[in-house]
Amino acid sequence: MSGRKKTLLKVIILGDSGVGKTSLMQQFVNSKFSHQYKATIGADFLTKEITIDNNKQVSLQIWDTAGQERFQSLGVAFYRGADCCVLCYDVTNEKSLNNLTSWKDEFLVQSNVTNPQDFPFIIIGNKIDVDENKKIPSLQKKLQNITSNQLGGLNYPVFETSAKEGVNVEAAFEVIAKMALQQEELNDANGHDVSDDYNDAINIHLESEPSNCAC
Amino acid sequence: MSSARPQARQRVLATNEVELLYAKSKTYLHPTSAKKDNIPGFLSLTRGSNGTNLDILLSFTPESQLSSEEKKVYETVDVEDISLDLDAININSKSNINNTKIVASRIVPKPSVSLLSGYSFSAPLSYVYSIQVRKPSLGFWFGSIVINTKDGEKLPIVFFHDDESPSSQSSKRLSNKKFDPFDENGNMYWSGKEFINVLEKFVNVEKSTVTSSVYLINPDSGDLRNFAPITIEDKKNNSGDKKIEPIVLPDIGKLFASAKWKVLETVATISAKTKNQMINLLEENAPLTVKQIMNKPEVQRIGDDFDSARVYLAKWAQQVKEEAEESQRKNMLHDEIYSKINRELGSTEILTNEEISQSSRRKPINKQEWESFFDYSGRLKLTADEVKSRIFHGGLEDDVRKEAWLFLLGVFDWNTSTEDREQFKKSYETAYEELKLKWVTDEDKRATEFWKDQKHRIEKDVNRTDRNLAIFKNPHKKNPNANSEGNSNSRESSPETPDEDELDDESDISNIRNPHLYKLREILLTYNEFNEDLGYVQGMTDLLSPLYVTFQDESLTFWAFVKFMKRMERNFVRDQSGMKIQMNTLNKLLQFMLPNLFKHLEKCESIDLFFFFRMLLVWFKRELDWDHVLRLWEILWTDYYSSQFHLFFALSVLSDNERIIVQNLRKFDEVLKYMNDLSMKLNVDPLLIRSELLFLKFKRMIDIIDRDNSMKTIDAEVYESDVNANTGKNDKIIEISPELRGLLSKEIVIQKEVPRPEGVGGG
Numbered sequence: 001m002s003g004r005k006k007t008l009l010k011v012i013i014l015g016d017s018g019v020g021k022t023s024l025m026q027q028f029v030n031s032k033f034s035h036q037y038k039a040t041i042g043a044d045f046l047t048k049e050i051t052i053d054n055n056k057q058v059s060l061q062i063w064d065t066a067g068q069e070r071f072q073s074l075g076v077a078f079y080r081g082a083d084c085c086v087l088c089y090d091v092t093n094e095k096s097l098n099n100l101t102s103w104k105d106e107f108l109v110q111s112n113v114t115n116p117q118d119f120p121f122i123i124i125g126n127k128i129d130v131d132e133n134k135k136i137p138s139l140q141k142k143l144q145n146i147t148s149n150q151l152g153g154l155n156y157p158v159f160e161t162s163a164k165e166g167v168n169v170e171a172a173f174e175v176i177a178k179m180a181l182q183q184e185e186l187n188d189a190n191g192h193d194v195s196d197d198y199n200d201a202i203n204i205h206l207e208s209e210p211s212n213c214a215c
Numbered sequence: 216m217s218s219a220r221p222q223a224r225q226r227v228l229a230t231n232e233v234e235l236l237y238a239k240s241k242t243y244l245h246p247t248s249a250k251k252d253n254i255p256g257f258l259s260l261t262r263g264s265n266g267t268n269l270d271i272l273l274s275f276t277p278e279s280q281l282s283s284e285e286k287k288v289y290e291t292v293d294v295e296d297i298s299l300d301l302d303a304i305n306i307n308s309k310s311n312i313n314n315t316k317i318v319a320s321r322i323v324p325k326p327s328v329s330l331l332s333g334y335s336f337s338a339p340l341s342y343v344y345s346i347q348v349r350k351p352s353l354g355f356w357f358g359s360i361v362i363n364t365k366d367g368e369k370l371p372i373v374f375f376h377d378d379e380s381p382s383s384q385s386s387k388r389l390s391n392k393k394f395d396p397f398d399e400n401g402n403m404y405w406s407g408k409e410f411i412n413v414l415e416k417f418v419n420v421e422k423s424t425v426t427s428s429v430y431l432i433n434p435d436s437g438d439l440r441n442f443a444p445i446t447i448e449d450k451k452n453n454s455g456d457k458k459i460e461p462i463v464l465p466d467i468g469k470l471f472a473s474a475k476w477k478v479l480e481t482v483a484t485i486s487a488k489t490k491n492q493m494i495n496l497l498e499e500n501a502p503l504t505v506k507q508i509m510n511k512p513e514v515q516r517i518g519d520d521f522d523s524a525r526v527y528l529a530k531w532a533q534q535v536k537e538e539a540e541e542s543q544r545k546n547m548l549h550d551e552i553y554s555k556i557n558r559e560l561g562s563t564e565i566l567t568n569e570e571i572s573q574s575s576r577r578k579p580i581n582k583q584e585w586e587s588f589f590d591y592s593g594r595l596k597l598t599a600d601e602v603k604s605r606i607f608h609g610g611l612e613d614d615v616r617k618e619a620w621l622f623l624l625g626v627f628d629w630n631t632s633t634e635d636r637e638q639f640k641k642s643y644e645t646a647y648e649e650l651k652l653k654w655v656t657d658e659d660k661r662a663t664e665f666w667k668d669q670k671h672r673i674e675k676d677v678n679r680t681d682r683n684l685a686i687f688k689n690p691h692k693k694n695p696n697a698n699s700e701g702n703s704n705s706r707e708s709s710p711e712t713p714d715e716d717e718l719d720d721e722s723d724i725s726n727i728r729n730p731h732l733y734k735l736r737e738i739l740l741t742y743n744e745f746n747e748d749l750g751y752v753q754g755m756t757d758l759l760s761p762l763y764v765t766f767q768d769e770s771l772t773f774w775a776f777v778k779f780m781k782r783m784e785r786n787f788v789r790d791q792s793g794m795k796i797q798m799n800t801l802n803k804l805l806q807f808m809l810p811n812l813f814k815h816l817e818k819c820e821s822i823d824l825f826f827f828f829r830m831l832l833v834w835f836k837r838e839l840d841w842d843h844v845l846r847l848w849e850i851l852w853t854d855y856y857s858s859q860f861h862l863f864f865a866l867s868v869l870s871d872n873e874r875i876i877v878q879n880l881r882k883f884d885e886v887l888k889y890m891n892d893l894s895m896k897l898n899v900d901p902l903l904i905r906s907e908l909l910f911l912k913f914k915r916m917i918d919i920i921d922r923d924n925s926m927k928t929i930d931a932e933v934y935e936s937d938v939n940a941n942t943g944k945n946d947k948i949i950e951i952s953p954e955l956r957g958l959l960s961k962e963i964v965i966q967k968e969v970p971r972p973e974g975v976g977g978g
Contacts, residue, residue: 017753017978018675036683039676039753041837042829044891045884061884068672068753069978073791077825078887095668 006049007058009180010081012111014103015088016096017067020126023163024088025064028173033164040066043078052177060177072106079111083180083187084120086172091125091160094136100146100154114190120179121156123147124172129162225316233261233325234317236271237413238292239406241380243357244275244334244371254334257281257289258373258410260417261326268417269433269587273362274326274337275373288323293382336370338362340418343432348407350428351377358407375406382406419583433587576900577609579846585615593633602629607855610846616765623852624778626771640771647770651741669977673739673751674724677732680756684841686764689729735763738773743977745777749968750977752787755780757833761845782858785966786832789975793966797831798824800954801862807955808866808913812873820883826890827865834861835897843899850903854961856910862958863913867905868897914959917951924948 013021022037029046045063052058063078065071085107089096100123108116125143128135136142147154157179159172228234237260244254256277262270278286326337347361358377362370377383383406411430414420423429590596599622611619621627626643627636660666681687727733738759743751759776766772785793801824806813816822829837834851836844851861869876872893880886927948957964971977 017672038679038837039756041754041757041832042825042891043887045888066753069976070752070787070789070791074794074825074828077823078883 007056007181007184008061009058009083009177009184010061010063011084011086011176011180012063012065012075012079012082012107013086013088014065014107015067015086015124016090016093016099016103019067019088019090019093019096020163021067021088022064024086024124024126024161024169025062027163027166027169029062031166033166040064041071042066042074050174050177052174052181056181058177058181060173060180062173069102069106072110075107075110079107082107082111082113083183084122084176085111086122086124086176087154087156088124088126091127091136091139092130092134094142097125097136097139097142097146104154115186120183121154122172122176122179123154123156123158125158125160126163128160128167129165224319226319226322228264228317228322230264231325232322233263233272235288235292235321235323236260236262236417237410238289239375239380239410240290240293240382241376242275243374243376244277245374246334246371253374254279255376255379256334257293259289259326260413261323263325265591267587267589267591268583269339269341271340271417272326272337273340273343275335275371276326276337277334280327280333280335285323288320290381292321293380294385334371338364338370340414340432342366345423345429345431346411346414347429348411350405350407358405360407360410375410377406380406415583417583419581419587421578433584576904577605579610579612580605580615580619581612582614585611585619593636594631595629599629603853603855607850607853611849613845616845616849620762620765620849620852621771621775623849624775626774626778643774644770647741647773650745650773651737654740654744665977669743669751670725670740672753672977673736673743673756674727676753676756677727677735677739678724680732680735681760681764681841684760684764686731687729687760689732731763731767734769734772735759738763738769738776741773742776742780746780746784746968748970749780749784749787750971752977754787754833757836758783761836761841761848765845781965782963783834784968785964788966788968789971794828794832796954797859797862798827800859800958801827801831801865803952803954804862804866804913804958805869807916808909809870809873812869812877815877816886819880819886821886826887829891830865830868831861835864838894838897839899840895843897846899847903854963856907856914856961857958858961858963859958860906860910863906863910864902866909867902868893870905870909871902917956917959920949920951 013025015021017039022040023033025046026037027033029048043063043065045061047059047061049057049059063082065075085104087100087103089100104121108119113119125139143158145153147156147158157175159168159175161168161172163169239258241255242258244256246252246254254277256275256279259272259274259276261272261274262268263272276289281289327335342364344363344365344367346363349359349361351358357374359372359374361372364370375383386406386409411420414430414432418433421431421434423431588595588597588602595602602622606619606623621636622629627639631639654660654666661670727736735756739751739755742755758779759772762775762779763772766775785796787793802813802822805816805822805824813822816824834844835847839847847864851864854860857863868890872889876886876889880889
């Protein structure tokens with residue numbers, strides 16, 4: 001797809017409950033932070049038009065998801081056609097950092113992407129605005145472990161942000177958009193037919209149901 | 216007098232005695248138009264021993280029939296400050312239970328029980344159908360009330376001679392002293408209205424929408440249907456804050472069609488002003504026969520002089536009644552909204568008019584009506600099904616919920632007495648304390664990874680539950696009393712979503728300073744132990760919060776939540792199978808009921824109905840205003856038609872948006888966005904009507920298919936074979952899937968979580 005038509009890039013935000021996924025999305029799209037967000041149930045998305053690589057217009061469709069693991073089995077409904085996946089953790093919550101690997105694995109299982117090895121992921125550590133003494137002790141080392149040392153480590157770009165104060169959010173999403181665009185172009189080049197994904201998704205959901213409606 | 220009351224002598228009522236609750240002096244009957252024939256007396260409300268508020272007697276007693284001592288009691292009660300009196304006589308108690316002591320100075324002999332003896336009359340409030348209040352006006356120096364009984368009898372008109380009555384004079388002086396002789400509605404003081412105000416304290420009084428001067432006394436649901444104002448506003452036609460004027464005569468067709476004597480009685484006594492409005496409405500809506508009567512010159516004159524027109528009106532009303540009953544068979548008219556929805560649903564050929572008109576929404580049950588359901592011992596006088604039917608069609612007013620929800624949720628059995636329930640409440644409290652103590656005292660348990668995880672989850676979610684409600688706002692100053700266990704210093708994490716107050720936002724999430732949020736936490740931690748397999752799962756705070764806000768009692772809320780979770784457990788099981796089953800059932804229901812929309816959603820790759828996930832998981836808690844959530848839930852809890860009525864509500868949301876979806880939306884994400892953004896834009900009442908009609912249509916379709924199937928089975932056994940094959944033959948047996956048939960059941964679907972496998976967290 002060339003520059004003449006606006007490209008839609010689909011981005012999925014994943015991560016433990018309460019790391020700030022909704023806040024990140026709101027901060028990026030609407031430049032606001034609220035104390036009134038509720039725990040996300042199901043999934044929702046917001047869209048923002050941005051310009052990258054100087055003159056390329058793209059629409060980022062950013063999907064916000066529920067953080068409790070059991071709700072991920074429904075991800076199959078909306079992971080399809082994703083161009084980039086954002087893995088989030090909370091810089092004050094070690095568990096959320098340790099869970100990044102399983103979020104990634106789960107995504108690859110559910111999304112059924114064609115290139116799991118080089119599908120673009122990005123890592124965001126949120127809440128850097130909080131006091132230093134509340135942050136995960138020796139965070140950088142632990143992060144290092146996760147991103148590079150482990151077998152199949154998450155060797156992806158890392159951003160530390162504050163959705164509350166709007167620190168680094170814009171920059172992170174700019175990188176996200178570039179990575180997503182690359183993925184999109186790759187898919188186009190491969191002549192990847194997105195509708196195959198759609199059919200898969202539908203079949204998985206209604207597998208127990210041959211369409212023999214009573215009416 | 217009133218200051219001396221605390222010391223007042225009290226004694227138990229004898230059987231022929233009553234407590235004088237209200238008395239009005241200088242009320243008159245006017246048996247003839249001659250002033251000399253006027254009968255002065257007391258209008259009174261009295262209550263005997265063991266009587267509920269519906270047993271209160273409304274009486275007129277001529278002064279001449281009272282002994283001088285009795286007269287003194289009546290006169291004393293007459294001039295007492297009415298608001299003080301009402302507090303003193305404990306109006307909220309459902310009854311005077313045996314042996315309750317009554318202030319001796321209020322005890323009088325029971326007024327004559329016969330309906331009409333001499334010039335006195337007496338009737339229990341349960342026997343009073345309506346009261347028309349006619350305020351003093353030019354030409355009618357004295358205000359009066361017209362009492363209609365349930366049998367259609369009209370008691371003598373009682374005139375209020377306020378200029379002679381000491382209590383009226385003092386009330387008038389009081390309002391003059393305030394330099395405001397008018398009440399908040401701009402009406403001049405007169406004692407007839409005051410009488411209605413007093414009645415409202417005891418029983419349910421509904422202002423008729425047909426004519427505003429008529430008050431219905433404890434109307435039953437049928438009356439409410441005939442008289443109910445249409446409270447539903449079609450928000451879509453209503454841009455923003457522009458208020459729709461209440462429809463004066465919402466329902467003229469139905470009113471005439473279901474005409475009873477009492478309905479027409481009201482019509483017959485309309486004032487000249489409302490009569491003109493009525494004629495206009497009749498011009499447009501009424502059957503021809505009724506119009507002809509309305510246009511008679513005699514009728515046009517009605518309202519000029521009530522007394523002389525009475526006889527004529529009675530005859531006229533009788534005639535209209537006959538005409539209306541006749542036309543009922545040919546001209547059944549319905550409110551616009553029902554027919555509109557019904558037309559859209561294409562169910563006119565499937566549903567009977569009766570079914571359609573039954574689906575209207577009624578007024579919520581208020582305190583007085585709720586209390587009228589119970590006898591003196593607090594036992595239900597109606598069947599539980601009757602009460603549920605009433606709740607299903609109207610819901611509850613907020614102050615009734617505290618009691619009624621405990622029945623609906625099954626915390627209390629419908630067949631219990633007040634005493635039983637007190638008993639149960641105590642054992643519930645004990646049981647809760649025991650459950651809670653189990654985790655409070657078990658330090659090993661609280662040291663486990665699973666426990667800490669769950670606690671963190673609960674605290675995180677409790678802190679972001681309904682933060683717009685005042686009750687859940689964090690206090691601005693630290694409240695040491697609301698602090699949690701001793702270990703709250705161990706900072707597990709910072710608040711993800713701190714309080715609105717910037718100063719507060721670095722606080723620890725386990726340090727919950729709002730005492731109500733703190734109780735939510737305690738309840739959920741206890742539930743996490745109570746139902747170990749399931750534990751806490753996200754979304755539960757949404758289910759708990761309305762219960763807590765309603766009861767504001769930790770142990771009752773816990774047990775109510777336990778009962779609620781019984782039916783909601785399937786929404787939260789680890790493998791999500793309960794949600795998938797429901798979405799699958801909804802999918803089938805959609806195919807069955809709205810096939811065109813289904814086909815369109817198929818094109819949009821949206822038939823997994825993923826966008827219903829949130830709505831089904833927490834029963835539309837995120838889609839509706841707080842008040843609407845409470846309304847919807849209490850209706851769903853009745854299981855009136857189906858224990859899965861929430862799926863019909865979901866279907867009604869789709870149905871309501873069918874045209875928009877089909878015409879505008881093409882893709883999965885568009886559909887999802889559109890449906891998600893309906894949040895806080897849904898209007899519960901029209902959707903409930905739609906849901907009910909959809910259910911009735913669904914049931915009828917199943918009936919028809921079953922009937923056809925059984926006939927085919929009898930006719931030709933040959934065709935019985937492969938029922939699944941979709942060959943399109945007309946004489947095939949149509950199979951109704953078990954999921955769809957299950958929707959006709961009122962039995963709650965229970966799916967328990969399986970035991971948590973070793974090493975699996977609560978996520």
